[in-house]
Amino acid sequence: MNSIESVSRFQMSRRGFLGALGAAAVIPLLAACSPGGVAGGGGGAGGGGGAGTIKFWDMPWGQANYSRAGKDLIASYKPAAGLGAASYQSIQWNNYYQTFSSAIASNTGPAVSSGSGFQAFQFAEAGKIAYADRVVDALKKSGSYDDFLPGVFDALRTSQGQVAIPWQMDLRVLWYRKSLLEKAGVDVPTDWASFLSAGKALKKIGVVGFATGAGSGFNLGGHAIVSMMINNGGGMFDTEGNPDLVTDRNIETLEFFNEMVSEGIIDPAAVSYTSENLLTQWKDRKAGMGINTPGWNASVGDTENDVLVGEPLVSPNGTKGSLYYVNNLMMYTASPNQEASEAFLEWYVDNMKTYWQQKVITAIPVRRSIADLPEFQENAQNVKIVDVWQPISQTYSARSTSSFGALAAVDGGQGMQTFSQTVLAGKSNPKQTLTTFQAAIESLMKKKS
Structure with a gap:
């Protein structure tokens, strides 16, 4: 991935599902669905026995070997008795909107996926997202929840529930x-x-x-x-x-x-x-x-430690702050078994550190334990972004206590x-x-x- 492609990918990865106005024509495919999704992460279409495979769709978030690392990670998943295994499929950014929307409309899409920053909000309004409240409860029970950086769950919380689970960030x-x-x-x-x-x-x-x-x-x-x-x-x-x-x-x-x-x-x-x-x-x-964006020094090709991250500016009113996007993992109602989707997602966020350990991704992680990895600590600029910028950053909704789907159309x-x-x-x-x-x-x- 060359530096210009890196800039473009940051642009696409954090854009909302309705970023391109031409994509709005695809929305009627989902219009017949009841709004609001399944509150509390309830079961979805086809939710019966646990034998069905949990399909995980993932975007190419890093270098050429990122998808290979993802496939290897999913292959290592060992579900509990009675729950289905998981499969991995890489979805390219080109025409990704059409790929997701047509598959989800026909109930042939994934059970869990990564995707664009506002994707979960858009499909939630079409009734196609299974809310992740039970996954949040499980993370709290295991102690993993406290490892996430402040505010990242809030960025994905709506009036209906937790629309998705955070996994990495794109900050300004x-x-x-x-x-x-x-x-x-x-x-x-x-x-x-x-x-x-x-x-x-x-x-x-x-x-x-x-x-x-x-x-x-x-x-x-x-x-x-x-x-x-x-x-x-x-x-x-x-x-x-x-x-x-x-x-x-x-x-x-x-x-x-x-x-x-x-x-x-x-x-x-x-x-x-x-x-x-x-x-x-x-x-x-x-x-x-x-x-x-994070990683701008690498995009510029700086080898002299000359392009550096500054401090958040203090405004004339004594405040600090900046904009950020929380990229996330979402579950869909068309899962062979919702309990299996939730178990897989909880396992995934507890094992995703491998991407940073293998250095196949440059995004900023949402978990302190990943930011503390020696492989991540080698990059002083990224460390500063986590330590200094993330705590003062806010989403588009900023002063609001929850996010909403219209932010996608606003952004793009x-x-x-x-x-x-x-x-x-x-x-x-x-x-x-x-x-x-x-x-x-x-x-x-x-x-x-």
């Missing part, structure tokens, strides 16, 4: 190139004021201070803006899960972006930059700082694209821009209700 963190900050004569920023000063100093030496992009099919810029909104104590939704963007904290954040654009800290071309443009900018040492919708491009252009009225974006989100949520 601040990266900087040490040599360029030294050349500009500034320290690594710790708050908004010092970030602005560092950006101005980098501009004087011909370097972009805040490297990002919001071109077609690529919206890291949107993630960066939302990250800074959360960092400032704002966000996109209120405590009840209603869109709530037109707030003083969010307006203050967009004013900060306006200032960065006016000072030349954000590249004017960022509104159209793709992942390839951004990667080239960093490789050519024309980017000094930016919010990006045109409203987010328009919003980020407007902000990065630096010529918008913050209040009006937020009002327009909120209206777009409200419209999406109304369509999905």
